[in-house]
Amino acid sequence: MTLATATKLTVKIGNTTVLHNVDFSIEQGEILTVVGPNGSGKTTLLRALIGALRPASGKIWHKPGLNIGYVPQRLNINATLPITVNRFLSLPRKRKADDIAKALDNAGVSTLADHQMSQLSGGQFQRVLLARALLEQPQLLILDEPTTGLDQPGSAAMYQQIEQIRSNYNCAVLMVSHELHVVMSASDRVICLNGHVCCHGTPAVVASAPEYRALFGSGTQGALALYRHDHDHNHDHNHTEAAE
Known part of the structure; x- marks a missing residue:
């Protein structure tokens, strides 16, 4: 198809x-x-x-x-902004906790939900962006x-x-x-x-x-x-x- x-x-x-x-x-x-x-x-x-x-x-x-789920080449987030991975994934609209957990698991970063975005390594950050795209249930x-x-x-x-x-x-x-x-x-x-x-x-x-x-x-x-x-x-x- x-x-x-x-x-x-x-x-x-x-x-x-x-x-x-x-x-x-x-x-x-x-x-x-x-x-x-x-x-x-x-x-x-x-x-x-x-x-x-x-x-x-x-x-x-x-x-x-x-x-469509889209992962950009880069995304800049202010390093001084206190925002957790959970909160980031609930923007711009609220997401169910189970959906966030599933997306993080499928992106290979199931343990990062409560981490600050500013503290993530480059690889972790890319995988969180991937999880964000997966929340769209992409075809x-x-x-x-x-x-x-x-x-x-x-x-x-x-x-x-x-x-x-x-x-x-x-x-x-x-x-x-x-x-x-x-x-x-x-x-x-x-x-x-x-x-x-x-x-x-x-x-x-x-x-x-x-x-x-x-x-x-x-x-x-x-x-x-x-x-x-x-x-x-x-x-x-x-x-x-x-x-x-």
């Missing part, structure tokens, strides 16, 4: 065309990962799909009544670089958790990631984006595509080095997160 599609999607930020003529779909139960160099429009695609950005042209369709879970700031063991554990969530909720997972070695083992399908769809298909198909190799080379280590180089270079030139 198709959950969401984009047809001939073009998105502009200011006068810059970030996405051009993108066709996209995601099916129930699949893990679909979007990869591409920094500035390729990955975050823009996610934000357009959740309705945070209006297309310049093209159409976005959601299955009627589709529940489609959208994750924008869910392992940002995590070390390798933390990243591996997060991807295992996402796989378990897919099973527990029977949901589709759409995520942006630059960890190509993981993407190629953890995804059912991959889209390579660089302002447009360069190539798409199973991980094996994408990894062997000339368009993918032109961006990332033939090995994942080279791909990671390229991403980090581009990311650092673009950061120095003040590229915005919205255009990632």
